Amino acid sequence: MAEYPLNLTNAEYPLIRRYLLAVDPVIRHRTDAQDLLDELADHLIEAVERLRASGVDSDSAERRSLSRFGDPDLIASLINSVPAKGHAMHTIFSREASFFAFVAAVLWTAAAVSLPFAQDNLIASWTQGAYVTAIVLISAAIAASGIVLLSLNVQVTGAFDAVAGIVATLLVLALLAAFLFGWFLFGWLGLLIAATAVTMSRARASAVGVGAPTVLLGYVWPTFTLLVLVAAIFVTGPTPLLGSPAIVVFDVVALPLVLLGYAAGNVLLGQRMRALTPHAPAPDDAGRGPFITA
Template sequence: MAAGNGLIEDYLVALRQGMRGRGDLQDLVDEVADHLYTAAERLEALGTDPREAHARALARFGEPRLVASLLTSTPSKGTVLSLFFARRLPVVAALASLTWALAAVSSFFGLTELSGSWDPQRYLVSAALIGAACLLTALVLVGVNIRAKGRVDPPAVAITGLALFATLAALLLAWVVALWMPVLAAAVTWTCLRARRSHAGSPAFTVALAILAPLLGLASIAVSAYGIATGNGMEAAIWGSVAAFGALLVAGFSDIAFRVVRTLRAAPLVAG
């Protein structure tokens, strides 16, 4: 039995009974379960007793028969994104983490001549991996924003726009780290500030991302400016910027994947 002594499980049973006949019944129950367990975990992190945290989460959500009635009379179109990211965010975060690790390694061979064997093909592979990592980062940021705010609001759209711009810039000009890295860092930092209480990731990693991401973004600008001013290509420093940024996101996204999986596993499926 969960720490809340089955309060949320009982609520989900009552909710299911009030929504029989809907084709998307399980999707709706899963979404409500994820919302309730996330809200309860948030309260527990603030020091609330587990049972009290579950009770408060339920009280804020509403009486199950009323909620069931509202959901039954409302089209499911508004739940598509939240359902997708509630279920897929751990996978996307883990994939983003892996891709950033590959991008950091490949950039050594594709963005520098330090290995002694640079060629255009290696650059294209490195650019493709960096672009893919940026795109997956955009998806992670959308998911974290949805978990934090419950919907795709205007700031989430703006954050996604920044991440997609960084993706395009990285694909076209991966070696110009001063162009895409600060923009992506801004999107990551903005998301962390908005989601600091959403428990998509641990507070320590959220703070680390919020502080270190913009610093690395500024460092990429400084490295590029110094290289232009001195005529030095600064290959090692450019690769170091990508590697450090990638390592930061690998750690942060791995933490998000772990935390969200743990939350979702705490929300057992309710038998029909």
């Protein structure tokens, strides 16, 4: 990356440098200030080089390019009127995130269906085969959702930053907790709530997270799930009343609803991500790559 504000020597493009230094104070506070300056510099230098190539001398080329670009105060204020956005970092995660969101939704739905069968409601004890099935489905669903959440973090901030690292840690712990101690709902569900809430709070201002996905996954689902977990303390407390209607309702209705809610959230996220996914390059782009320089 160029040195801030820009690695241009006076000898190269003195007027462009002066122009960028005039823009700089207006946008300096932004997290994407360097990106903006680099983008404007690229434009102006290309304009100058084209004029030079057509025989215009350097000084005239710079003056004409800057004149065509517009007043620096006006352009800076116009650019500043659009909020900074984390530029998408197109990793394989972000490209395939919508696919994983739909996979996660299917897995959560399957887990919700399998969960009531995993517990014998009459004796409230885990039965081996059904338990393993439910735990494997839940673990796979956490893994798929984890990819979606991490990809969302990367898309929103443009980088795998420290918070994304914390989210990743929470998700790995949730996955391990579900696989090893699936019966301990507070463990994996608590970790999943934390990872989801942190991610959606970051995504709520972005095109991906704004609206329904944030409302469901950022507010409604965590609240409902926490209420269910708190209810679980009373339902399955130190001396649970085995086979009681409360336990049956908890196992057959409340817990599956929690998982189905998360599945619905993944569907909403998947739809939004799919709508925002860039088109694949057209066949005639294959040879020249995504950047057109001519």
